[in-house]
Amino acid sequence: MTSLSNRVKDQARLLGFELAGIAPAAEADGFARLEDWLAQGFAGEMDYMPGRAEARRHPDSILPTVRSVVMVGMNYKPAASRRPPAANTGRISCYAGGADYHGVLREKLKLLLEWIQREVPGTRGRAIVDTAPLLERDFARRAGLGWFGKNTMLLHKQLGSYFFLGALLLDLDLPADEPFQTSHCGTCTRCLEACPTDAFVGPYQLDARRCISYLTIELRGPIPEDLRQSMDDWIFGCDVCQEVCPWNRKAPFGKEAALQPNVTGLTVDLLELMGLSEEEFRRRYRDTALMRAKRAGLLRNAAIALGNLGDERALPVLEQARNDAEPLIRDAASWAIERIRAK
Secondary structure (H helix, E strand, O other), X not given: OOOHHHHHHHHHHXXXXXXXXXXXXXXXXXXXXXXXXXXXXXXXXXXXXXXXXXHHOOHHHOOOOOOEEEEEEEEOOXXXXXXXXXXXXXXXXXXXXXXXXXXXXXXXXXXXXXXXXHHOOOOXXXXXXXXXXXXXXXXXXXXXXXXXXXXXXXXXXXXXOOEEEEEEEEOOOOOXXXXXXXXXXXXXOHHHHHOOOOOEEEOOEEOHHHOHHHHHHHOOOOOOHHHHHHHOOEEEOOOHHHHOOHHHOOOOOOOOHHHOOOXXXXXXXXXXXXXXXXXXXXXXXXXXXXXXXXXXXXXXXXHHHHHHHOOHHHHHHHHHHOOOOOHHHHHHHHHHHHHHHHO
């Protein structure tokens, strides 16, 4: 008879997770690295990181009775290539082109938990998708799902790095998979060299304060002026270190339709975006990851992108944005206007 652990992984794959593995619920391997990273200030203004650091030491901070951690991965690589940029368009990271991944993965993890509870009545569990103090990458490596790339992302030989991680904490004592012990990056440093803002202090070490994803999503204040030009036309996230990774060249496209870029797409009309009211913004992006940046953040990013693109046709929209109620948008619009006029 097939073991319960194998049936759990088989059921995860039936639900659409390309990767599934089981790790023991023990202290996170990388907790000391996290403490060092935080001590160096690399988390920037992400106060929830140091604020909940100790909770990331062990998954029992989330589920006190946890015995096993089922780690899953879902491919989101877009089947459609990014269209050549049109005038005054901005790029968003390909993970954000479809529906908000948190909801997609969480619903499937809940279905997996319900299946387990039918198999083993009384089982307690907790589905985690990026919103609880769990070092997901550590447990994914421990569950055999891949290795850490030099750009700090988890890499898999077949899927590359274009996949989301989810976790299901269980009070069941399931046999663990063999952890992934090797690295397959070799001497390659393409991801480190390609970063537009030089966010990598070195291999496996990211200074989030310089990362375009942090700047466009997590940072709530003005973007430092010395980094604005390097952001180019990225307005939400960045894919550069993944785009140059050799392991992503032959990775298959994602099969989950909800995660494909059919909601916001991979490019955004910046002039139209700058004209959205708060109500229009919420209506358009409420079910997408872009809500994370909020209107103020996304329009700040759009104004900077317009400044970098340098098209004088954007000046009327930027002039109007100078009167926006949000100081963040006003500041970025003023910078963009000066940059366009200086060209």
